[in-house]
Amino acid sequence: MTVRADPRDRLIVALDLPSVAEAEALIDRIGDAATFYKIGYRLGYAGGLALAERLAARGLKVFLDLKLHDIGNTVEEGVRSASGLGATFLTVHAYPQTMRAAVRGRGAGLKILAVTVLTSYDDADAAEAGYGLPVAELVAKRAAQAAEIGVDGLVCSAAEAASVRRIVGPDRLIVTPGIRPAGAEAGDQKRVMTPGDARKVGIDHVVVGRPITGAADPRAVAQAIVAELA
Numbered sequence: 001m002t003v004r005a006d007p008r009d010r011l012i013v014a015l016d017l018p019s020v021a022e023a024e025a026l027i028d029r030i031g032d033a034a035t036f037y038k039i040g041y042r043l044g045y046a047g048g049l050a051l052a053e054r055l056a057a058r059g060l061k062v063f064l065d066l067k068l069h070d071i072g073n074t075v076e077e078g079v080r081s082a083s084g085l086g087a088t089f090l091t092v093h094a095y096p097q098t099m100r101a102a103v104r105g106r107g108a109g110l111k112i113l114a115v116t117v118l119t120s121y122d123d124a125d126a127a128e129a130g131y132g133l134p135v136a137e138l139v140a141k142r143a144a145q146a147a148e149i150g151v152d153g154l155v156c157s158a159a160e161a162a163s164v165r166r167i168v169g170p171d172r173l174i175v176t177p178g179i180r181p182a183g184a185e186a187g188d189q190k191r192v193m194t195p196g197d198a199r200k201v202g203i204d205h206v207v208v209g210r211p212i213t214g215a216a217d218p219r220a221v222a223q224a225i226v227a228e229l230a
């Protein structure tokens with residue numbers, strides 16, 4: 001018998017909210033329309049790590065988007081500490097030294113995702129930051145390094161997903177922020193795609209924040225996105 005993947009697991013809702021109370025209220029409103037939540041800096045520095053443990057204990061999946069980047073020893077020990085929180089994913093920046101350290105510190109059950117080039121960057125932003133490659137080439141270079149080092153997955157924009165898939169093969173995860181339902185405001189995201197188009201280029205998960213957190217009916221928006229991802 002073939003077991004079909006639950007399309008709700010393809011949507012990761014970014015809980016970019018100022019307090020745990022507001023995050024819990026949003027999760028209640030979304031109900032069973034979502035199964036996977038992301039906690040980043042904003043909520044993480046406001047009690048979000050304890051919330052991560054509680055969500056994981058309830059059977060929800062948690063993505064800790066801490067984007068670690070430091071000397072190797074600090075990254076390795078930080079990843080080791082985070083491994084106890086029950087999260088499914090943890091991000092680090094895709095620098096080789098950082099990725100190697102994260103792989104050394106990774107515990108069972110925690111997958112390391114390497115952030116290639118932030119989805120708020122275009123070629124001009126990469127040049128301003130001192131990189132001598134256009135974004136697509138920098139993503140490809142970092143994806144190849146990540147696969148060689150053995151991280152579990154990549155964060156990139158859906159625009160690069162097909163080329164990243166060719167580089168990293170079928171077994172590594174591709175997780176794409178910068179996702180906007182048709183007509184939604186891009187905000188500061190520069191490399192964007194709709195959920196339906198992202199699904200067609202072979203992503204494993206999409207990350208969506210403001211289109212859901214700012215919606216009058218977040219459950220309905222989450223359900224519409226999941227329908228596009230099915």
Ligand SMILES: O=c1ccn([C@@H]2O[C@H](COP(=O)(O)O)[C@@H](O)[C@H]2O)c(=O)[nH]1
Pocket residue numbers: 014016040065115117118119120155156177178179187189207208209210211
């Ligand atoms: O390259 C990246 C890496 C991480 N993010 C995070 O995803 C969400 C996107 O939120 P939206 O409100 O849907 O824009 C946010 O938490 C970012 O920190 C990213 O956007 N791009």
